[in-house]
Amino acid sequence: MVNKIEHIGIAVKNMDDANILFEKLLGVPTYKTETVESESVVTSFFQTGTNKIELLMATNPESSIAKFLEKKGEGIHHIAFDVEDIFAEILRLKKEGFVLINDIPKKGADNKLVVFLHPKNTNGVLVELCQEIR
16 A cells, blocks of 8 residues: 655756755755665655655666666656555556566665556656665
C-alpha cells in the first residue's frame, strides 16, 4: 500500500544552477547531495515540511536522465511513492497489470530501495516506488 508521495524528481542540466534556484524558491538549502553510480546521476534533495524534491543530473550521456533531458528538456521526471513493503507492492501491481521497468528493487538515492513503473501504464508518468532501507 502507498503511504505518501515520497518526492518529486526533477531532471536538471546543471546541478549548481538548479541548487541555487531551488534554494531561493524553497527558502531552504539542499540537505543531501549524492551520486548514484548505478543510475549515472548526481542527486540533490530539498525538504520543506513533509515535502521533498529530488534534483537529478546525468553523469553519463547514455543515462536515462541524459536521454530524458535530450528528448524533453529540464522538468519533472518522476513522482515517487513511499511504500511499507516494496516486494508486496511489486506483486500487487503486477497482478493489477502494471509493467515494471525493474522487477527487482535496487538501491537508490537517500537510503531507499526503488523500482519504477513503466509510464505506458501510468498515463505517461514515470512512477517510482521506494522503501526506506532498514
